[in-house]
Every structure is written in C-alpha cells, then in structure tokens.
Amino acid sequence: MTRKQRLGAVRIGVGLALFAAGWCLPAGAWRLGAWAAAYAVAGADVLWASARNVLRGELFDENFLMAVASLGAMALGDFAEGAAVMLFYQVGEWFQAYAVGRTRRSVAALMDIRPDRARVLRGGAAAEVAPEAVAPGETLVVRPGERIPLDGTVLRGRSALDTAALTGESLPRAVGPGDAAPSGCVNLSGLLEIRVDRPYGESTVARVLALVEEAAGRKARTEAFITAFARVYTPAVCVGALALAALPPLVAGGAWGVWAYRALTFLVISCPCALVISVPLSFFGGIGAASRRGVLLKGSTCVEALARVRTVVFDKTGTLTRGAFAVTEARPAPGFDRGRLLELAACAESASTHPLARAVVAAWGGAVPPGAVSGVREAAGQGVEAEVRGRRVLVGNAALMAAHGVALPPWPGAPGSVVHVACDGAYAGSLLARDEPKPDAAEAVAALRRAGVRRTVMLTGDAEPAARAVAQSLGLDGFRAGLLPADKVAHVGRLREETRAESPKATLAFVGDGINDAPALALADVGVAMGALGSDAAIEAADVVLMDDRPSGLPLAIRVARGTLRIARQNIVLAVGVKAAVLALGALGLAGLWAAVFADVGVACLATLNALRALRLR
Amino acid sequence: MRKHYRLSNLDCANCAAKLEAALGRVEGVTAARVGFITQSLTLEFAEGRESEAEAAARALVRRLEPGVSMA
Numbered sequence: 292m293t294r295k296q297r298l299g300a301v302r303i304g305v306g307l308a309l310f311a312a313g314w315c316l317p318a319g320a321w322r323l324g325a326w327a328a329a330y331a332v333a334g335a336d337v338l339w340a341s342a343r344n345v346l347r348g349e350l351f352d353e354n355f356l357m358a359v360a361s362l363g364a365m366a367l368g369d370f371a372e373g374a375a376v377m378l379f380y381q382v383g384e385w386f387q388a389y390a391v392g393r394t395r396r397s398v399a400a401l402m403d404i405r406p407d408r409a410r411v412l413r414g415g416a417a418a419e420v421a422p423e424a425v426a427p428g429e430t431l432v433v434r435p436g437e438r439i440p441l442d443g444t445v446l447r448g449r450s451a452l453d454t455a456a457l458t459g460e461s462l463p464r465a466v467g468p469g470d471a472a473p474s475g476c477v478n479l480s481g482l483l484e485i486r487v488d489r490p491y492g493e494s495t496v497a498r499v500l501a502l503v504e505e506a507a508g509r510k511a512r513t514e515a516f517i518t519a520f521a522r523v524y525t526p527a528v529c530v531g532a533l534a535l536a537a538l539p540p541l542v543a544g545g546a547w548g549v550w551a552y553r554a555l556t557f558l559v560i561s562c563p564c565a566l567v568i569s570v571p572l573s574f575f576g577g578i579g580a581a582s583r584r585g586v587l588l589k590g591s592t593c594v595e596a597l598a599r600v601r602t603v604v605f606d607k608t609g610t611l612t613r614g615a616f617a618v619t620e621a622r623p624a625p626g627f628d629r630g631r632l633l634e635l636a637a638c639a640e641s642a643s644t645h646p647l648a649r650a651v652v653a654a655w656g657g658a659v660p661p662g663a664v665s666g667v668r669e670a671a672g673q674g675v676e677a678e679v680r681g682r683r684v685l686v687g688n689a690a691l692m693a694a695h696g697v698a699l700p701p702w703p704g705a706p707g708s709v710v711h712v713a714c715d716g717a718y719a720g721s722l723l724a725r726d727e728p729k730p731d732a733a734e735a736v737a738a739l740r741r742a743g744v745r746r747t748v749m750l751t752g753d754a755e756p757a758a759r760a761v762a763q764s765l766g767l768d769g770f771r772a773g774l775l776p777a778d779k780v781a782h783v784g785r786l787r788e789e790t791r792a793e794s795p796k797a798t799l800a801f802v803g804d805g806i807n808d809a810p811a812l813a814l815a816d817v818g819v820a821m822g823a824l825g826s827d828a829a830i831e832a833a834d835v836v837l838m839d840d841r842p843s844g845l846p847l848a849i850r851v852a853r854g855t856l857r858i859a860r861q862n863i864v865l866a867v868g869v870k871a872a873v874l875a876l877g878a879l880g881l882a883g884l885w886a887a888v889f890a891d892v893g894v895a896c897l898a899t900l901n902a903l904r905a906l907r908l909r
Numbered sequence: 910m911r912k913h914y915r916l917s918n919l920d921c922a923n924c925a926a927k928l929e930a931a932l933g934r935v936e937g938v939t940a941a942r943v944g945f946i947t948q949s950l951t952l953e954f955a956e957g958r959e960s961e962a963e964a965a966a967r968a969l970v971r972r973l974e975p976g977v978s979m980a
Contacts, residue, residue: 295918347972353923388920394946518926568922568945575946 293392299385306333306378313371326374334361334377351525353562360558364884367552376559376884383892387568390899394572394906405500406440406474412484422491431485433478442474442494443485450481457495458585458839475499498830499587499838511591513859517570521563528874532557535878549880556877559887560870569862569898576905577855584909585838586848593834596817597852601797602790603744603845604783606811607751607758609804610821611732611765611842616646616724618654619707623720624700632720636712638664639677639684647708648675650724651686670694674710685713692718706760725757731843733765738846742853745793748786750779776807783811800835802845808832819845847909854908862898869894910959914950915980916943916970928973935969937962950979 306329313325334357341355349355357380364373409422412430422440425431430446433439439452451463457475466472472485475496491497536554539545574591581588588594608614623632637655640648641664666678673694674687685695689711692699697713699721707725711718736747749770751758758772771782787799801808801815804822809832812818820833822840830836837844873890876882882890919925925945932941932950937958942951954962970979 295920343975353921384921391920391922391946521923521926522930562923564921564923567926571922572946 296385296389296392299381299388302332303378303381303385306330306381310371310374310378313374323370326370330361330365330374330377333374333381334358337377337380351529351561353525353564356525356529356558356561360555360884363551363555363558367548367555369552369884372884376888379885379888379892380559383888383895386892387564387895387899390896390903391568391572394576394899394903405496406438409440410434410437422494425487425491427487427490429487431483431487433472433483433485435478435480435482437478439472439474439476439478439483439485440494440496441487441491442489443472443487445470445472445483446486447484448481450483451479453477453479454839457499499582511574511595513595513856513863514570514574514591517563517566517863521567524563524566525561528557528561531874532561552883553877553880556882556884556887557874559884560873560877560891562891563866565866565870565891565895565898566863568895569866569902570859572899572902573855573859573862573905576902577851577858577908580855580906580908581848581851584844584847586844586851587830587836587838588848588852589834589836593817594852594855596798597800597835597849598856599796599798600744600800600817600849601794602746602748602786602799603739604786604799604801604811604815605747605749605767605842606779606801606803606808607749607753607761607770608726609840610802611749612726612728612761614726614804616650616708617727618650618722619725619727620723621720622702622723624718627714627719632712632722635679635682635684635714635719636686636710636722638679639667639675639686639712642667643669643675647710647724648686651710651722654722683715686710704756707757725760726753728761728765729840729842731841735842735846736765736767738843739849742846742849744849746786746790748782750774750782752776776810780810780814783814787814787816800845802842804840819848851908855905858901858905862901865901866894866898910954910956912952912954912959912963914952916948916950917978917980918976919943919945919948919974924974928970928977931969931973932966935962935965938966941966 309325309329309332313322313329316322316325337354338358341352341358344352345355357377361373361377364376406422408419409425410417410419410432411425412432417432425441431441431443435450445466445468447468449467451465452472453463454473454476456477457473463479472483474494532554535557536551539550540547574594577594578588588597605611621629621632623629633651633655634657637652637657638659640651641659663680664677668676670676670687670691673691674685676685685691685697687710689699692711692713695713695716697716697718699711699718702709702721705723707723710722710724712720712722739747747767749758749762749767751770751772752774753772755772758770762770774782783799783801790797790799798816800817800819801811802819802821803812804820812820812832817835818833819835819837820830821837821842835848869890873882873887877887922945925943929941929943932938932943932952937955938952939955940953944950952963952966967979970977
C-alpha cells in the first residue's frame with residue numbers, strides 16, 4: 292500500500308464508522324449530523340474535484356456526476372442513501388486503485404531486469420557505478436548471484452548463466468572466456484570478468500525494457516473501441532438521466548420525485564471506469580505473461596493479429612533448423628569402416644574452415660596427431676586433397692571425384708550435402724551432412740496446428756531433396772525450395788493473399804532469424820524474429836520477438852494472444868452487460884442507488900480480477 | 910522527436926484517457942499516449958517546437974490532474 296492508499300483506507304474507515312454511528316443515534320439532528328460528517332469525510336475530494344472541473348466547463352466528469360447523484364438523493368430526503376452512495380463509491384475506487392497497483396507491481400517484477408549498479412575495474416580496483424556510466428572496453432566484475440549489467444564478452448572465469456528473465460529458458464547456459472554475456476542474465480556460480488561490448492543504452496536489457504514500454508503504448512482496435520465507447524457513454528447516460536427525470540412527469544404525469552430518483556441511479560453508473568481499466572489491463576497482463584517466457588509482443592495491435600494467425604511461413608535455416616551442419620550418415624565402401632572413413636576425411640579437412648569440413652571434424656571427434664597431415668590443397672567449390680599418413684586422400688563433392696577419375700556409387704535424392712572420400716585413388720565411402728531440425732521444431736509445428744493454424748509452409752534457398760526431408764520430418768504442410776531472397780518475399784505476399792481469400796480476418800505470420808529477412812518480416816501481418824538476443828535489425832523489423840532460438844515460442848505467443856483477447860472480450864461483455872442491466876432496472880424503478888453503486892463497483896473489481904488472469908496465461 | 914515521461918499518482922483510468930485526448934490537441938504535439946498501467950506518457954513533438962509544446966503539455970497536466978506529477 293502506498294501512503295495515499297493508507298490515507299484513503301483510514302478515510303473510508305472513519306466514514307463508515309460515522310455512517311454506522313448515525314444508524315444507532317435517534318432520528319434527528321444528531322443522526323443527520325453524523326451522516327453529513329460521514330459524507331464530508333468520504334466525499335470531500337470528490338466534491339472539490341467536481342467543483343474544479345465544472346468551473347473548467349467539464350460537465351461529464353465522474354466526480355461531478357457522483358456529487359450530483361449523492362446530493363440529489365439527499366435533496367430528495369434520503370440522507371442515508373446519499374451518504375452511502377458516496378461511501379461505497381470511494382470503497383470501489385480504493386479497491387480498484389489497489390488492484391491496479393498490484394498488477395502494476397507484479398508486471399514490473401516480471402520485468403525487473405534493470406541493473407542498478409555495475410562493478411567496474413578502474414585503476415586496478417573495483418568501483419561501483421551506474422550502468423550508464425560504463426564505457427565499452429571497460430572490464431566488469433560480476434559475482435555469483437548478480438545480474439550482468441551490460442552486454443559483453445567473458446574475459447576470465449567460468450560460470451553458468453540464468454537467462455530465464457530474457458528467454459524464459461530455465462536451463463542455465465554455460466559460459467567461459469570468449470563467450471557472449473548478454474546483460475540481464477544472472478551469473479549463477481563463478482566470478483566472471485567481462486569486457487563491455489556495448490554501452491548500456493544499446494545493451495539487451497535497455498532494449499527489452501524500451502520495447503515493453505513502447506508495447507504498452509501501441510493500442511489495439513479493441514482498446515480504441517473502448518476509448519471511443521467511453522467517450523460517448525457518459526454523455527449518453529447523462530442525457531438519458533435527464534430524459535428519465537423530465538419526460539415521464541411531463542408527458543405521463545408521473546411524480547417528479549420518483550423519476551428524479553430513478554435518474555440518479557443513471558448518474559451513479561455513468562462512469563465507464565470498469566471498461567476503460569480492464570481492457571488495457573488484460574492486454575498488459577498478456578504482454579507481461581509472454582515476456583516472462585522470452586516472447587516480446589510489440590503492442591496490443593500485434594496481440595490481435597496473432598490471435599487470428601491461420602498461416603505460418605517459416606524460413607528454414609536458423610529458424611526450423613540449427614543453421615549448422617552435422618554428419619548424420621556414413622556409408623563406407625567395402626574394406627573401410629565408419630571410424631576409418633571419418634578419420635581419413637577429418638584429418639584431410641582438419642585445416643579447412645568450410646562448414647561441412649567443421650561438421651566432419653566434429654563427427655570424428657579425435658585430435659589429429661602432429662605431422663600426420665601434409666600437402667593440403669583446397670580446390671575451391673570442390674573439396675580438399677591431402678596426404679594423411681602417407682596416403683593420398685580426396686574429400687569433396689562429385690565434381691572433385693570426377694576430376695580425379697574416381698567412380699562413385701549413386702546416392703539419388705540424398706537429403707542433405709554428400710561428402711565423398713577417396714583413398715589412394717579408390718572410393719572409400721560417403722558422408723551425409725545435414726542441417727538438422729531444432730529439437731523442438733516438430734513439436735512447435737504440431738502445437739501451432741493445435742492452436743488453430745491451418746497451414747504451415749517452409750521457404751528455403753536449399754535444394755529440393757534436403758528441403759523435402761526437413762519438411763516431412765517436421766510435418767509441415769508445404770515447402771518451397773531453391774528460392775532466392777526476393778522469391779521468399781514474393782511467396783510471403785502470395786500466401787498472404789491466399790490466407791485473406793479464405794477468410795478476410797485471417798492473418799499470416801512469417802518467422803525468420805532476422806538476417807536478410809527484414810522485407811518478409813515487414814510484409815507479413817505478423818513478423819516474428821527469432822534468436823534476437825543481440826540482433827538489432829530483427830528487433831526493429833519484427834512485431835513479435837522470440838528472445839531465444841526455439842520455434843516453440845510462437846505457439847506460446849498465439850495461445851497467450853488468444854487468451855488475452857478472450858479475457859478482454861469477457862470484460863467488455865461483463866461491464867457493458869451489467870451496466871445495461873442496471874440502467875434498465877433503474878429506469879423501471881427496480882434498482883435503487885444502493886444496487887447501482889454496488890453493481891458499478893463490483894463490476895470494476897471483477898473485471899480487474901479477470902484481467903489479472905492474463906498474467907498467468909501460458 | 911519523441912519523449913518519454915513518468916506520470917505518478919495517476920489513479921483513474923478514465924482520467925488517463927481524457928488526459929491523453931487533451932494532450933493530443935496541444936499545439937505542437939503530434940501524438941500523445943498515456944499508459945495508465947505503466948504510468949507513462951509518450952509525446953511526439955512537431956519539428957522545432959519541442960520546448961514550447963512541452964511547456965504547454967506540462968501546464969495542461971497541472972490543470973487537468975493537479976495531483977499528477979510528470980517527470
């Protein structure tokens with residue numbers, strides 16, 4: 292509770308006590324005095340604000356309307372009711388402020404990744420300074436249990452990092468010298484010395500925080516609708532109140548007092564607060580829930596678009612697959628075994644930096660003894676020729692083998708890149724290297740389907756057999772292979788048209804790793820950038836940012852978006868429905884001021900509590 | 910040119926909506942967004958009119974919501 296809230300609670304308590312005391316006193320001046328005191332204690336600020344706003348010409352101010360409703364009830368002779376309306380209005384306002392404060396704090400706690408201090412080595416000693424005051428190139432000291440304040444690279448020490456605040460990933464990430472240390476991660480086990488790579492303003496933490504604040508500023512259509520509705524609601528209800536007070540007595544000769552009282556019930560529920568508060572609160576809760584799990588939604592607009600995603604287009608490399616080759620199959624020729632084949636190939640390629648060569652060396656896993664390899668000659672675009680322990684070894688593609696007159700067995704439709712090996716002019720076997728799907732890719736595709744996505748398509752520049760193998764193993768609906776970057780954009784555009792044609796509100800999401808994807812990200816209804824820790828361009832261009840590189844963040848985002856929208860709609864129906872019901876009952880004389888004020892306060896509290904559920908969506 | 914502010918003691922959602930609408934009409938302000946939940950205000954100013962528009966916006970906040978402070 293803030294100081295202001297404590298003060299409010301005391302005021303309400305005193306007001307209620309005075310009000311109750313009034314009931315106990317005998318009817319007369321003392322009783323009226325107690326009620327008047329209760330009214331003054333509870334409603335002084337409302338009366339003051341209404342006077343101020345009316346002088347400014349603001350007639351549809353909820354303070355003013357509340358003042359009119361309560362004073363009107365007193366004027367009609369119902370002193371207790373007038374005081375009670377004001378009291379309960381204040382009780383409601385207090386609860387609402389309390390609930391909103393709680394939400395604010397719990398969301399803020401989720402995003403509590405802002406470092407307060409940074410410990411920098413300056414002149415041989417560690418100094419504590421504000422993160423903004425640290426320059427790139429300086430050395431940070433981060434103790435176990437502390438948060439890394441700026442993006443950097445580990446210089447000394449080994450540790451495990453908890454990246455959960457940024458990525459939602461619960462497995463710690465092991466780091467050692469040379470590894471990236473993103474800000475916002477918590478150092479778990481060992482002392483780390485980190486060289487600062489970027490100033491605080493450009494560090495991951497600062498960018499994530501800026502994004503979340505921006506996100507809260509972009510308003511969805513649902514929200515815009517509520518704002519527009521709120522703007523006409525209050526004047527409309529007030530006009531209704533006037534008509535209700537004046538028309539029946541004038542036209543049908545009703546009693547003035549009865550209809551004036553009924554009109555006052557209108558004024559009590561003329562504030563659209565429940566609506567205005569609960570819808571943005573739901574969106575904020577949803578955005579908070581997603582960001583806790585490493586998914587940044589850039590604003591309420593993209594929550595709406597995400598909830599209607601029917602087609603998901605994936606870029607292949609780095610999105611569905613790891614983006615790095617691994618040897619998945621070895622086919623040794625007669626006279627060779629798998630180990631021997633890998634050893635020959637790995638030794639010959641040990642000096643090469645080609646991604647395929649790295650994969651072969653990694654698959655072998657051994658260390659090349661010094662002096663075992665000599666006379667290495669790389670044939671660009673073909674492979675490598677080398678002397679391994681006195682034997683002439685060729686490692687490369689079919690063209691290299693053909694150039695040396697080595698006959699190859701056929702391997703039609705190989706689902707990846709094939710590396711052939713020859714030893715002393717004779718074929719020794721072949722290795723298949725593939726860019727393997729990420730471990731959670733197949734599950735992500737299945738989860739998307741469960742979440743209502745009708746079509747999943749993969750786009751890639753790779754050759755057809757490799758693309759087909761990946762698409763089939765992941766259970767995708769379709770794929771397009773051999774595409775140039777410009778083709779990808781054209782395909783996204785065409786698929787978007789097709790999605791629209793099926794249903795005008797359906798949207799398309801494009802998922803890429805943010806490298807060379809900006810045009811497709813921008814063209815899609817929802818651009819999703821993946822593995823964004825450290826990539827500025829992707830964060831800029833995308834609507835949804837998956838902080839780590841697991842595609843399963845997308846189905847999560849869609850589920851959260853759906854849930855958020857559902858909660859927001861429930862709140863709209865709840866608030867509008869209850870208000871409409873009370874208006875009708877009030878006009879018929881079936882609901883008095885008590886009922887009206889309870890309904891109004893109650894619906895605001897219920898809507899706020901309902902909105903809080905969005906924080907727990909998953 | 911865009912600037913962020915913190916609003917404190919803003920505790921009524923409808924007031925926030927009204928404040929936002931009024932700030933959007935301030936001369937020299939091209940867009941105004943009040944985040945009720947984040948207690949934040951974002952103002953976009955027309956080129957070269959930041960200081961006068963900002964002063965006008967501050968005066969407006971003081972007039973409409975005397976309890977709210979803008980930092």
